[in-house]
Amino acid sequence: MTFQISQRAKEYLKTAETLLHAARTMTDRAIAxxxxxxxxxxxxxxxxxxxVDAAKALARSAPSAEPE
Numbered sequence: 001m002t003f004q005i006s007q008r009a010k011e012y013l014k015t016a017e018t019l020l021h022a023a024r025t026m027t028d029r030a031i032a033x034x035x036x037x038x039x040x041x042x043x044x045x046x047x048x049x050x051x052v053d054a055a056k057a058l059a060r061s062a063p064s065a066e067p068e
Contacts, residue, residue, distance in 0.1 A: 005046075006053035012046035015039075 005013075019039035026032035 004054075006050050008053060009046040009050040012042045012049060016042035016046065 016039040019035045019042065023032040023035035023039065026035065
C-alpha cells in the first residue's frame with residue numbers, strides 16, 4: 001500500500017519543523033519546551049489530516065452506490 005501525505009499535512013509538518021528549529025535555538029528552556037509541545041501538536045494534526053484527507057479521497061474515488 002502506498003501512502004501519500006496530503007498537502008495540508010505537509011504544511012502542518014513544515015510548521016512543526018519550524019517550531020522545533022526555533023526551540024533548539026532558544027536559551028529560555030521554558031519557552032523552548034512550549035515550542036516543542038506546540039510542534040508535537042502540529043505533528044499530531046499532520047497525522048490526523050493525512051488520515052482524514054485519505055479517507056475523503058477514497059470516498060470520492062469509490063463507485064457510486066446508486067444504480068444508473
